Amino acid sequence: MTSPKRTRRLSRSDVDAIFGAFSAANPEPKGELDYVNPFTLLVAVVLSAQATDVGVNKATGPLFAIADTPEKMVALGLETIEAHIRTIGLFRTKARNVLALSERLIAEFGSEVPQTREALESLPGVGRKTANVVLNIAFGQPTIAVDTHLFRVGNRTGLAPGKTPLAVELGLEKIVPDRYRRHAHHWLILHGRYVCKARKPECWHCLIAEWCRFEPKTPPPKGTLPLEGDLPGEEP
Template sequence: MAQQKVKRLPDADVEAIFGAFAAAEPEPKGELDYVNPFTLLVAVVLSAQATDAGVNKATKLLFQLADTPKKMVALGPAEIEDKIKTIGLFRNKAKNVFALSQQLIERFDSKVPESREALETLPGVGRKTANVVLNIAFKQPTIAVDTHLFRVANRTGLAPGDNPLKVEQGLLKIVPDQYLLHAHHWLILHGRYICKARKPDCWRCIISEWCRFEPKTPAPKGS
């Protein structure tokens, strides 16, 4: 379904939307499994063009064997590849996981850095991945724009933009401070389960009264 071009919502509606999200789910959580900042970083790198459920299935054993950069390097590229072979693009991802583990050891004393600039120097880590890690591991108020969040921001009128960076910057300007830490989780989960790409479930959406998407999807017959 093509994105509709809509005008940005007024501040009062933005406040109402995030107030509704907060009331419904005060502490939203990401769906990737991890045990520390390093395994979170690896999981997010692996999640590109893959489902969280698929990544969790593959990393269950991987993280039992290698939950630190040193253990991951000791495992080696071939063994990493073998453990994640059910994930799309697994060969390239295995190379990146091995290489970023090496760089964490050599450049960051085996610790995941707490800045976007430093994170983006690691193999396989772009702005979205860095923002997820900063938000979840280090409680920084960043917004990671994936396809779900991009769709919701444009459909609703929260932060219309023709690329992820514009949407991210737009949201950072308009999301009230008290909601900023959890904003990207609320929007991603909303896009994943309610505001779906082909046919949004407007009839069970908690923010439909403020959303500018039209026409709203009616409830299925007999529901």
């Protein structure tokens, strides 16, 4: 059996062109989780593991209306938290983590969400990806959070081929120009979610197709006219 062909990395000029295209199409990309402050963002990201942002937002709207601080979340208690997030996968484990991290924030961080990856990762239910999302969105740090979409895009396009999420993250940190680092992970996640899809990437309206190493490019369905590349705002 022959080993799979390794994707060739992109040149620095190609990388610059890719992020320039993303920036021109969507200068201020936003995450799709609803939140009202760093604490609720942290909770939302913890709840989003193996769940859709849409599903999380449906559950957290009512929850955050009554518990937008660690103290209010602790006051709700485990059963009430579970009742609010019951529609989210693994809700019992996630409810325990939300309660425990709220208690830790009160006891060890003055009820404030910490602004370092190490401190965030010390909280229950918080891994590197969650920490990177919070640092980027809440505090404007140029971190790169690698989810399943970004991992796929990093490998498929040749931007940062890697066997693990950490390898892709570190690869992107090396090649993404500084002026694009703040929004890089949002552009790549949205691109993977809406265009560079897992089963059938929509190459016919991909705005970075001319630089992407993925072959063969997926043709449009019969009767579909090629569209000018963009970053759609919602699931087609």
